[in-house]
Amino acid sequence: MDGVPQGTTDKTFYLETFGCQMNVHDSEKVIGTLLQEGYRQVETVEDAGLILYNTCSIRDKAEQKVFNRLNDYKKLKKQGKKFGVLGCVAQQEGAKIFERAPYVDMVCGSASYRNLPAMLVQIEAGMRATGLDDRETDECFETAFTARTNQHRGYLTIIEGCDKFCAYCVVPFTRGKERSRSSSSVLAEGRQMADLGYTEIQLLGQNVNSFHDPEGKKTFAELLTAVGEIPGIKRVRFTTSHPRDFGRDIVEAIDASPALCNHVHLPVQSGSTRVLDAMQRLYTREQYLERISWIQSARRDISITSDIIVGFPGETEAEFEETLSLLTEAEYDSVFTFKYSPRPNTPAIHLDDAIPDEEKARRLAVVNEHQRAIGLARNRKRVGLVLDVMVEGKNEARGQWIGRTAQNMTFNFVAPSGAELAVGGYVDALVTTSFPNSLVGEMVWK
Numbered sequence: 001m002d003g004v005p006q007g008t009t010d011k012t013f014y015l016e017t018f019g020c021q022m023n024v025h026d027s028e029k030v031i032g033t034l035l036q037e038g039y040r041q042v043e044t045v046e047d048a049g050l051i052l053y054n055t056c057s058i059r060d061k062a063e064q065k066v067f068n069r070l071n072d073y074k075k076l077k078k079q080g081k082k083f084g085v086l087g088c089v090a091q092q093e094g095a096k097i098f099e100r101a102p103y104v105d106m107v108c109g110s111a112s113y114r115n116l117p118a119m120l121v122q123i124e125a126g127m128r129a130t131g132l133d134d135r136e137t138d139e140c141f142e143t144a145f146t147a148r149t150n151q152h153r154g155y156l157t158i159i160e161g162c163d164k165f166c167a168y169c170v171v172p173f174t175r176g177k178e179r180s181r182s183s184s185s186v187l188a189e190g191r192q193m194a195d196l197g198y199t200e201i202q203l204l205g206q207n208v209n210s211f212h213d214p215e216g217k218k219t220f221a222e223l224l225t226a227v228g229e230i231p232g233i234k235r236v237r238f239t240t241s242h243p244r245d246f247g248r249d250i251v252e253a254i255d256a257s258p259a260l261c262n263h264v265h266l267p268v269q270s271g272s273t274r275v276l277d278a279m280q281r282l283y284t285r286e287q288y289l290e291r292i293s294w295i296q297s298a299r300r301d302i303s304i305t306s307d308i309i310v311g312f313p314g315e316t317e318a319e320f321e322e323t324l325s326l327l328t329e330a331e332y333d334s335v336f337t338f339k340y341s342p343r344p345n346t347p348a349i350h351l352d353d354a355i356p357d358e359e360k361a362r363r364l365a366v367v368n369e370h371q372r373a374i375g376l377a378r379n380r381k382r383v384g385l386v387l388d389v390m391v392e393g394k395n396e397a398r399g400q401w402i403g404r405t406a407q408n409m410t411f412n413f414v415a416p417s418g419a420e421l422a423v424g425g426y427v428d429a430l431v432t433t434s435f436p437n438s439l440v441g442e443m444v445w446k
């Protein structure tokens with residue numbers, strides 16, 4: 001069989017990932033680890049000896065989705081296939097998963113991935129394996145074998161876990177306590193990525209502003225600047241920022257270094273100080289808007305995006321309207337909006353989730369409509385600008401190239417006929433038309 005050295009067993013795995021960028025990047029590390037252990041990745045559950053789900057439990061009935069998926073493939077157990085549940089649902093539900101789905105062989109939370117090689121040996125030997133480190137873990141999951149899926153833009157973890165304990169959020173329980181990597185190991189990995197041809201690095205963490213260099217060498221803003229100075233790196237992004245820890249030095253770093261993308265994702269969650277307090281977000285509306293004013297007064301045009309939760313327990317109509325007015329003041333380029341959903345273990349689970357789902361859905365639609373108008377007005381002002389665009393692919397049917405701006409917007413553009421652009425390359429393009437969430441235009445010669 002292709003790619004499998006003679007005399008080795010053909011161990012195969014299928015991995016499906018749910019959830020956030022952190023999970024996507026964890027999967028890249030898990031895949032790398034499995035390949036290193038002699039496994040081969042396949043595209044379908046039918047072809048796989050080991051079926052893995054990297055799960056998410058941030059919202060909705062995530063556990064249920066995982067059990068439904070497991071149930072769909074239960075019949076494959078008879079063929080000797082093994083099942084593993086990874087990620088946040090694994091950490092949250094723990095050994096209960098074995099009770100509900102006895103055919104599962106492995107349950108492993110993200111804080112235990114460094115034990116995967118040993119766990120794989122256990123399940124191959126017909127035993128069950130459990131990796132459920134609690135919040136005591138001090139280590140990050142670092143591996144030399146990360147199998148990144150994109151060859152041009154890649155994730156790089158700088159901090160794992162979260163110590164904020166926002167009232168609605170399951171993350172501090174599923175991803176463990178906050179722990180930063182050393183700036184030298186981050187920079188070494190960044191240089192390695194540049195050597196492999198990456199031009200864009202996205203620094204990842206639940207709360208990147210809490211980065212605390214164990215070597216004491218660099219602040220987060222200094223780390224950003226240093227990553228931007230790696231030869232070959234043209235774009236540096238970072239996500240997610242927490243408003244409480246967001247310092248002015250980050251805005252100054254973006255202003256000073258063209259390699260740092262002019263985009264900040266700064267989730268506000270609510271525009272009402274009363275609701276923010278109930279959410280235990282550790283800032284007021286005014287403090288949040290002060291940070292927005294730092295960003296808005298930068299020399300570069302920094303795009304701002306956010307996350308909003310509607311229908312948090314006790315949110316009144318007037319408080320909801322404060323969120324709408326905050327959207328207007330912050331002039332976001334886009335927002336991700338969510339209906340509040342109660343999560344196990346979180347402090348808010350004890351609050352009465354009394355706002356009916358129809359009302360949450362109405363607030364969601366209102367906030368989305370409000371943001372649409374703001375996004376459209378922002379993008380109209382961009383018509384006539386020439387922007388630097390990273391080429392991501394081509395929409396053959398429309399004859400348009402698909403690209404991404406430094407501000408993280410999708411930019412669909414036409415190139416002169418016959419021009420074959422390289423995916424991962426950079427071109428200049430003129431904005432001719434705009435939509436609430438994307439730009440349209442044409443390539444211009446540099």
Ligand code: 5AD
Nearest residue numbers: 168169267307308338339340341343
């Ligand atoms: N209900 C709804 N939205 C949530 N988020 C996190 N937890 C919940 C929850 N229980 C949203 C927040 C966060 C984003 C990643 O998901 O807006 O910033």
Ligand code: SF4
Nearest residue numbers: 162164165166169171
């Ligand atoms: Fe969750 Fe709050 Fe931590 Fe973000 S900062 S991961 S919302 S607890």
